[in-house]
Amino acid sequence: MQEHDLSFVRVEMALAQSAPPSERGLGAWIRKNLIASAGDTILTIIGIVLVAMILPQLISWAFINAQWIGTDRTFCATVAQGGIQPDGWSGACWAFVNAKFGQFMFGRYPIDERWRPILVAILFVALLVPLLIPKVPRKGLNAILFFGALPVFAFILLVGGVFGLPHVETSLWGGLLVTLSLSFVGIAVSLPLGIVLALGRRSKMPIVKMLCVIFIETVRGIPLITVLFMASVMLPLFLPAGVSFDKFLRALIGVSLFAAAYMAEVVRGGLQAIPKGQYEGADSLGLGYWQKMGLIVLPQALKLVIPGIVNTFIGMFKDTSLVSIISMFDLLGVVKQNFSDANWATPQTARSGLVFAAFVFWLFCFGMSRYSMFTERRLDTSYKR
Amino acid sequence: MKHIAIGILGAAALGLVASAASAATLDDVKAKGFIQCGVSTGLAGFSAPDDKGDWQGIDADFCRAVAAAVFGDGTKVKFTPLSAKERFTALQSGEIDILSRNTTWTINRDTALGLNFVGVTYYDGQGFMINAKKLPGVNSALQLSGAAVCVQSGTTTELNLADYFKANKMEYNPVVFEKLDEVNAAYDAGRCDVYTTDQSGLYGIRLTLGAPADHVVLPEIISKEPLGPAVRQGDDQWYHIVKWTYFAMLQAEELGITQANVEEMKNSDSPEIKRVLGQEADTKIGTDLGVSNDWVVNIVKAVGNYGEMFERNVGSGSPLKIARGINALWTKGGLQYAPPIR
Numbered sequence: 001m002q003e004h005d006l007s008f009v010r011v012e013m014a015l016a017q018s019a020p021p022s023e024r025g026l027g028a029w030i031r032k033n034l035i036a037s038a039g040d041t042i043l044t045i046i047g048i049v050l051v052a053m054i055l056p057q058l059i060s061w062a063f064i065n066a067q068w069i070g071t072d073r074t075f076c077a078t079v080a081q082g083g084i085q086p087d088g089w090s091g092a093c094w095a096f097v098n099a100k101f102g103q104f105m106f107g108r109y110p111i112d113e114r115w116r117p118i119l120v121a122i123l124f125v126a127l128l129v130p131l132l133i134p135k136v137p138r139k140g141l142n143a144i145l146f147f148g149a150l151p152v153f154a155f156i157l158l159v160g161g162v163f164g165l166p167h168v169e170t171s172l173w174g175g176l177l178v179t180l181s182l183s184f185v186g187i188a189v190s191l192p193l194g195i196v197l198a199l200g201r202r203s204k205m206p207i208v209k210m211l212c213v214i215f216i217e218t219v220r221g222i223p224l225i226t227v228l229f230m231a232s233v234m235l236p237l238f239l240p241a242g243v244s245f246d247k248f249l250r251a252l253i254g255v256s257l258f259a260a261a262y263m264a265e266v267v268r269g270g271l272q273a274i275p276k277g278q279y280e281g282a283d284s285l286g287l288g289y290w291q292k293m294g295l296i297v298l299p300q301a302l303k304l305v306i307p308g309i310v311n312t313f314i315g316m317f318k319d320t321s322l323v324s325i326i327s328m329f330d331l332l333g334v335v336k337q338n339f340s341d342a343n344w345a346t347p348q349t350a351r352s353g354l355v356f357a358a359f360v361f362w363l364f365c366f367g368m369s370r371y372s373m374f375t376e377r378r379l380d381t382s383y384k385r
Numbered sequence: 386m387k388h389i390a391i392g393i394l395g396a397a398a399l400g401l402v403a404s405a406a407s408a409a410t411l412d413d414v415k416a417k418g419f420i421q422c423g424v425s426t427g428l429a430g431f432s433a434p435d436d437k438g439d440w441q442g443i444d445a446d447f448c449r450a451v452a453a454a455v456f457g458d459g460t461k462v463k464f465t466p467l468s469a470k471e472r473f474t475a476l477q478s479g480e481i482d483i484l485s486r487n488t489t490w491t492i493n494r495d496t497a498l499g500l501n502f503v504g505v506t507y508y509d510g511q512g513f514m515i516n517a518k519k520l521p522g523v524n525s526a527l528q529l530s531g532a533a534v535c536v537q538s539g540t541t542t543e544l545n546l547a548d549y550f551k552a553n554k555m556e557y558n559p560v561v562f563e564k565l566d567e568v569n570a571a572y573d574a575g576r577c578d579v580y581t582t583d584q585s586g587l588y589g590i591r592l593t594l595g596a597p598a599d600h601v602v603l604p605e606i607i608s609k610e611p612l613g614p615a616v617r618q619g620d621d622q623w624y625h626i627v628k629w630t631y632f633a634m635l636q637a638e639e640l641g642i643t644q645a646n647v648e649e650m651k652n653s654d655s656p657e658i659k660r661v662l663g664q665e666a667d668t669k670i671g672t673d674l675g676v677s678n679d680w681v682v683n684i685v686k687a688v689g690n691y692g693e694m695f696e697r698n699v700g701s702g703s704p705l706k707i708a709r710g711i712n713a714l715w716t717k718g719g720l721q722y723a724p725p726i727r
Contacts, residue, residue, distance in 0.1 A: 080597070171465060337427040337433075340589075342430055342703055345429060345593050346592065
C-alpha cells in the first residue's frame, strides 16, 4: 500500500527526454569537436586543407595511377624513361612488389622449399589465434604447443637436413621470415629472461644482484648495432680459425639478450609499484619466495607494465631491421636490396618498395598495440581513473 | 621458451659449424662441393638479385665461371652478400673462397690486408654525369667550371673531385650529402648540375631519374678504380685457378669463342683455339692448373666469354647500357689483356 502522506513524492520516473536539438546530430558534433573556439576552428581548417592537399594525390598515386602488373622496368617508367607510361605519369609500381613478393616474404629461401615456411606460418597463426582469444578453452595445452612444440617443429622444418628435408642454410633466409623469426624468438626469450633478471636485481643475494645489475647495465649501455656488429665481425676473429657460428643464430642471441635487458627494467618498474603490504601479506600467509612472486606479486606487477612490455616488443620488432648492417636481410633489407636490380630501376621503384615495407611493419605493430589495449581492458580491476 | 634457445644452440653445435679453412682451398672446395663467393649486398650490374632471388651481374657470373672451371658446373656456387666493412674479414676468416665484390685493387689491400687480387674484371673510375638541360653544349669535364656538383660526403670521391678541379684551375660549388639516396634525390630535383661518383654507378642512377634522356655521362674518368676478385694470400694453386679463369674468359673473347659456338670451335683448325679448349693430344694445361683439361669449354658454356658477360650484365643486353670503353680488349683499344694460354 502506498503511504498517502508521502504523496508529494513522485512514484513513477519521468520519461526520458531527448537532448535539445542544439546538442544533437551532426551539427552539434561539429560545433563541439571542430569549431568550439577560434583556436579549434583554425586548427580544423588547417587540418582540412592538409588532408585535401595530400589525400587526393596519395590515392591517385597509390591506387588510380598505380601499375599493378608487369615484368620489368618498362611497365613503371614513362616513355622518356624508356618505358610505356605516358610522360608525366606518377604512380606506384606495385608490379615491382608483385614480382619480388616471394623474396620479400622468404628472402632467397629456395623456391621449391617455400612450402615449409608457409606451413610454419599457417601453424603459427592456427595456434596463436586461439591463444589470443580469451574464450577459447585449453589455454595450457595451447601454450605448451605454441611455446614448446611449435619452435622445435619450426626449427626442424625451416632448417631441414633431417627426415629427407633438404638443408636450407640460414644465410638464404630473408624478408618477413627473418623479421618474424627474430621477433618471435626475441619476444619468447626476452620476457621470461627479463622477469628473472628483474627479480635478480631486486634480490637480497649480493652476487646474484651484482651479476644481474652488471648484465643489464652493460647491455643497456651498448647500442644494438654494436652488439650485432661485434657478433658478426669480431666474433669470427676470436674463434679458432675456420670455426664459425651460424650468423642468424648470432643475431638471434644478440637481439634476445638485448631485449631481455630492457624487459628487465620494465618489469622492475612494475615490481616497485607493488605496495610493501602485498609482500608482507604473502609472507604472513607462509608463502615461499617463488609462491609469493608467482601468486601475489608478479600477476599484479606484470599487469601494470603491459604498455611497457608491448612497447619493448614493438621496439624490438622494428629493431630487427638493423640486422641488415650485418648483411642479413629482413623485410626492409630485402626490399632495399632489390632496388639494385637494374631490371626494375625506375624513379617509382624505391618509393613503392618502401611504402610496401612500411605498410607491413605498420600492420604488425598496430596489431600488437591493439591487442595489448584489449588485454589491459580485460585485466583491468580497479586502478583505472 | 628458453629451451628454444637451447635447442638452437645444440643444433648449431652439431650441424652449423663451418669447416675449417686450410691452405688448400681447392681441396676444401672440392670436398664441400661448391664455391662460397662473397658478393655485394646489391649493386646494379655487378651483383644484384633478380626476380627469383638469384644473383646476377659481373661479380656473380665470375664466381660461376670459377665454379665451371673447378666442377664443370657453373651452378655449384653459393653467394654470401657482404657489406663493405665485412668483406675482408669474411675472406681472411675462410668464410668465403673468393671475394668478388666490386673491390678496388690497391697496394694496401694486396699487402697489409693479406689478399691477392687476381686481375681487373672491370676498369672503373670516378666520372661525371651532367644535366644537359642546365648545361647545354658541355661535352667534357673541363668545361664544368662554376658548376654545382652533387657528391657524397666523406668518400674518396669527394677528395678526388677537389683534386681534379684544383689541378685544372676550375671553380665549383660542392653540394654535399651524407647518404647516396639524398644525393640522388637532390640531383633529380635539380639542386646541382653535375653528379659525380664511380662511372658504373652513374649509369644505374641515371635509370632512376625522372628524365634520363636529359642526363649525359661525360667521357672523363678522374680516378682509377680497378675492380676485381680477390683470394686469400698463401694458396698459390687457388690463386692461379681464379686468375686463369679470368684470363681464359678474355682469351675466349679474343679468339671469338662464344657460348653459342664453343662446341663447333672444338673442331676448329686453329691450333691456338684447340689448345685453349683443351683439344690438343695429351695436353696438360688444365691438369697442371688443378682442373680438367676442358676447363675453358666449361667456363664459356656456363657464362660465356668476357665480352658476353659484360654485355649481358652491364652492356647493351642490360638496362644499364654501359659502353665497353677501356674495358674493351687490347685489340680494340681497351685495357683487357690476357697472357697466352699455352
